[in-house]
Amino acid sequence: MSTEGYEPLAAQLSDHGLLSWLDLSAVDIEQGRVVFELPFDEKFANIASGSVHGGVTATIIDTASGFALRTTFDDPTDVALTTTDLNTRYVRPAxxxxxxxAEVVRAGSSMGVTECEVTTVHEGERKVVATGGTTYRLFRDAN
Structure with a gap:
């Protein structure tokens, strides 16, 4: 896995206020697909259960989806797009x-669709904690 060729795009994670606070990092970026990791931190945990808050999970699904769609543009670092739909299905606590x-299902001239899977190591095995996806409005002619 690598971010080779997409280093400027990966750097945007640490340059962005919220994403740098989350400490989200790129593991793999390729055309139409990204893999990000989020280290567990108590500041992301639900008060009662200690598991990752669902809003954080939804945020990383949205973010990874947007970055996957960015790879379909000529210049992934200079892109105009916006989320129009976000779906998160929680499977087990993280x-x-x-x-x-996040994987691009379709990236057309004005709309993009992704599917995502969020995993964690649970009882010694990598297991799904959430699935989801997004629809984005792509502004290919805006730049």
């Missing part, structure tokens, strides 16, 4: 580092 993989 109590450790999480990984999100």
């Amino acid at each position: 109590t450790d580092d999480v990984r999100v993989e």
